[in-house]
Amino acid sequence: MVARNKQVRQQELTALIETEPFLTDEELAERFAVSVQTIRLDRLSLGIPELRERIKAVANNNYGKVRSLELTEVIGELIELDLNHLAISILEIGPEHVFTRTKIARGHHLFAQANSLAVSVIDAEVVLTGTADVRFTRQVKLGERLISKAVVADNREDRACVDVATKVGDDIVFEGQFVVFKNK
Amino acid sequence: MVARNKQVRQQELTALIETEPFLTDEELAERFAVSVQTIRLDRLSLGIPELRERIKAVANNNYGKVRSLELTEVIGELIELDLNHLAISILEIGPEHVFTRTKIARGHHLFAQANSLAVSVIDAEVVLTGTADVRFTRQVKLGERLISKAVVADNREDRACVDVATKVGDDIVFEGQFVVFKNK
The missing domain is CATH 3.10.129.10 (Hotdog Thioesterase)
Structure with a gap:
């Protein structure tokens, strides 16, 4: 179930950053009710650059x-x-x-x-x-x-x-x- | 006469800088109708620091x-x-x-x-x-x-x-x- 959640979250994360590209990792973590570290790992595996970039x-x-x-x-x-x-x-x-x-x-x-x-x-x-x-x-x-x-x-x-x-x-x-x- | 003029000018220069300390060398040269170089030499011999100082x-x-x-x-x-x-x-x-x-x-x-x-x-x-x-x-x-x-x-x-x-x-x-x- 964890793997499934992760897959869904990563799809949603990709879509969200597409529409709202200037959310911080902290704001993203809050939206998905996960830790900032999780968001960072998600971004890394999805190849989404950090906010500043x-x-x-x-x-x-x-x-x-x-x-x-x-x-x-x-x-x-x-x-x-x-x-x-x-x-x-x-x-x-x-x-x-x-x-x-x-x-x-x-x-x-x-x-x-x-x-x-x-x-x-x-x-x-x-x-x-x-x-x-x-x-x-x-x-x-x-x-x-x-x-x-x-x-x-x-x-x-x-x-x-x-x-x-x-x-x-x-x-x-x-x-x-x-x-x-x-x-x- | 030149030496006398110079002495008078240097006295007046000292007095003027005392009352108006923020005149530039260019403004001082204009007041005394001498060159900027003359004002610089006057300041040097009188020990008056440059405007910035x-x-x-x-x-x-x-x-x-x-x-x-x-x-x-x-x-x-x-x-x-x-x-x-x-x-x-x-x-x-x-x-x-x-x-x-x-x-x-x-x-x-x-x-x-x-x-x-x-x-x-x-x-x-x-x-x-x-x-x-x-x-x-x-x-x-x-x-x-x-x-x-x-x-x-x-x-x-x-x-x-x-x-x-x-x-x-x-x-x-x-x-x-x-x-x-x-x-x-």
Whole structure:
């Protein structure tokens, strides 16, 4: 019976990662009510790369589409990009992003992820930030994974308004409205 | 006459740097209508350190006063700090701060200087940014020197409102209003 369970789980795991490629091993373990170690062994035997590699693979496909920034200038991994409409990036909070004492992420890193996303979503060679109106709605801790989504709200010839929301799991941690200018 | 001029100039130079310690050699050369090389030789013979060293010397005196941040967490050099009232920092835009293609400073570095200044001016152990309303009013280029000034506009038990303005020479390049929270 164990072997049968395993086979079913591995089929379901493959299908799940296909539809939701950015689940962590911890989240997958919870979904299947097994240990993280079991998930890792499943991934190994199925040849499914670890999350970081899955993100990078998707991101690499998107960087070619960005017009306004160089590859290394996007803060976070760009996992979705539909120029002039929508962009999504993932940023994992490492020790370089947090205050030494509190291990809380510094605001300017959340700002940088959102701002570079608001710029990269625009289909123009040179895009510069004009104004930003931002709210930090909950503290972000070391090791948390920020998923930031930028939506182009208003797009004119010389400027665009981009709404960005950043989440950790289901919690919104940052919201911002950016007005960006397209330089000729 | 040349020797006499030189003596007068060197006396005036010493006095000027005493009152305005953050003038560049280029600005000093302009004030005295001499070459930058002459100013450098004057400084050398008078034992006046170069601008970078003068800034660092002043900044080192201020870091000890900051309560909310570690020394290395202030973005830029803190040249003035009057807790709960006013703080000033200087940030020189280097290659690490600009877009590769345009050599224009990236917005999040201006944001980071202003945000860390708004936090360091507050007299509390833990200070976190709540909201920020910012405007980038002119492009900043590689090599420009940002002087950022934070003024505490409203200071309550649990939060404060801090106005920050950043200039390059006489031009305002960034303005921001930050609401920061004091954590118990």
